[in-house]
Amino acid sequence: MSDREATLRDLAATLREHDAVSDAFIAKSFTDQQLILDLADGDSLPPDLADLLADHDLRGANEVYGNGRTDPSFAGDLEGATRHQFVDTRTRGDHQSYVVD
Known part of the structure; x- marks a missing residue:
């Protein structure tokens, strides 16, 4: 595990302790590492x-990918929560996606 991944895992654990947070975890997209936050x-x-995430170079996925949504991080509704995605802009594009033939 890289130092950056360990830092983001620690951040997710810290975020899970916040009253507004239902869950927080890291995930990978095709080329980016993301932090997923359920509120x-x-x-x-x-x-x-928001400030804590920005301090760790995490930006809303909608903002980073320019998909036109007004909320920079909103990814959808869950039962009893809303999901938000944040892209690790410090390592953006560094991850390899594998394709199975």
Whole structure:
């Protein structure tokens, strides 16, 4: 595990302790590492968490990928929560996606 991945895993653990957070974990897209944040239903992203994520070079996936959504991180509704995706801009494009023939 890289130092960066360990840092993001630690951050996810810290985020899970916040009252507004239902779950937090890291994941990989095709070429990017992401931090996924599930917020309790009805909660918006608290400013202190937004600042913490930005301090760790994590930006909303909608903003990074320029998909036109107004919320920079909203990814969808879950039962009892909303999902938000953040891209690790520090390592963006560094991950390899494998294709199986």
